[in-house]
Amino acid sequence: MIKISKRLKAVASYCPVEAKVVDVGSGHGKLPLYLCQAGVASQVIAVELNTNPLANIRRLVQPYVDQVEVRTGNGLQPVCAEEMEVVCIAGLSALIMTQILETATAKLTMTTRLILQPTRYPQVVRQWLLDNGWELIAEQMVEEKSRRKPKTHTILVAEQGKPFNPYQVDKRLSVSDLIYLGPFLWRSRSALLRYQVEREIERWQKSFRRFTISGVEKSDKKRDQIEKHIGWLQSLLDQW
Ligand SMILES: C[S@@+](CC[C@H](N)C(=O)[O-])C[C@H]1O[C@@H](n2cnc3c(N)ncnc32)[C@H](O)[C@@H]1O
Structure with missing residues (x-):
């Protein structure tokens, strides 16, 4: 075989x-x-x-x-x-x-x-x-x-x-939350899924720090977007 x-x-x-x-x-x-x-x-x-x-x-x-x-x-x-x-x-x-x-x-x-x-x-x-x-x-x-x-x-x-x-x-999560997570992976609380979301948060935190250093207006907007995105990912983990 x-x-x-x-x-x-x-x-x-x-x-x-x-x-x-x-x-x-x-x-x-x-x-x-x-x-x-x-x-x-x-x-x-x-x-x-x-x-x-x-x-x-x-x-x-x-x-x-x-x-x-x-x-x-x-x-x-x-x-x-x-x-x-x-x-x-x-x-x-x-x-x-x-x-x-x-x-x-x-x-x-x-x-x-x-x-x-x-x-x-x-x-x-x-x-x-x-x-x-x-x-x-x-x-x-x-x-x-x-x-x-x-x-x-x-x-x-x-x-x-x-x-x-x-x-x-899961009534606490929207369809778009579950499209991101995967409804079956969420239901089984897949350890690999959690690991992946945690790594994703780390990646965004790194890029957030990069935009913090430059301090220009365009970067401020981008930083706000990233902050929101990290907040959303974190909120998913909070409901684990
Ligand atoms: C990374 S390999 C994956 C091979 C195997 N399916 C696997 O999962 O190990 C991707 C293969 O898909 C072929 N491929 C890419 N686009 C394609 C398409 N539109 N139609 C048919 N084959 C395609 C590539 O030539 C390549 O051989």
């Missing part, structure tokens, strides 16, 4: 058994191979924009040539609606991810599940899901060692449904 990262294992764990999966931005192709070896997916279409990794992916999935098809193209363009029961997009920016989904909205009618792992800013993806009729059904944060400091990744799982459902979790 191919060794894959904790992050990709978490992504794979949300794939229903026997699903027809499209993996957009396959890169090294490890996820399609793992899904076949683990007996999870019945069929995987690996889509890759860049021509460089294509040969590698094809070589890697060669033993599963009947189950995995490698296609080149942008996002979900090379795939038709009937082929995408489950769509996985991992390791791409939230912006590219939402652009891919936005371009394909008309084709997502037969898709039952989205499994998304943006590199940063999961709130951008949560907002897109909410605006486009997708109900978040699960969230998970995983931490992985990296050379400099541990990295946290957020995995979002959504199905067509009632998009506001998960946001009724």
Whole structure:
């Protein structure tokens, strides 16, 4: 069995058994191979924009040539609606991810599940899901060692449904608070979420100090904005 990262294992764990999966931005192709070896997916279409990794992916999935098809193209363009029961997009920016989904909205009618792992800013993806009729059904944060400091990744799982459902979790918090935090991560009081918000506060405090030194009017405005933002983040932690 191919060794894959904790992050990709978490992504794979949300794939229903026997699903027809499209993996957009396959890169090294490890996820399609793992899904076949683990007996999870019945069929995987690996889509890759860049021509460089294509040969590698094809070589890697060669033993599963009947189950995995490698296609080149942008996002979900090379795939038709009937082929995408489950769509996985991992390791791409939230912006590219939402652009891919936005371009394909008309084709997502037969898709039952989205499994998304943006590199940063999961709130951008949560907002897109909410605006486009997708109900978040699960969230998970995983931490992985990296050379400099541990990295946290957020995995979002959504199905067509009632998009506001998960946001009724805590009357003290607004929908936008929960879009930032993640309603499931908040409900479980995820230690990694708390850690991430604390680090975010530290980062803003650092930049607040930078603006304090310069003392010009434009900086005063910026400083006020940062102060407000820190206050908001702190208020979220106060309700932990
Ligand atoms: C960082 S890798 C992630 C690989 C793998 N999904 C993972 O999570 O480990 C991102 C891959 O997505 C591909 N990619 C970026 N934009 C894309 C798009 N619009 N359509 C298809 N593939 C794309 C890149 O070429 C790259 O190989």
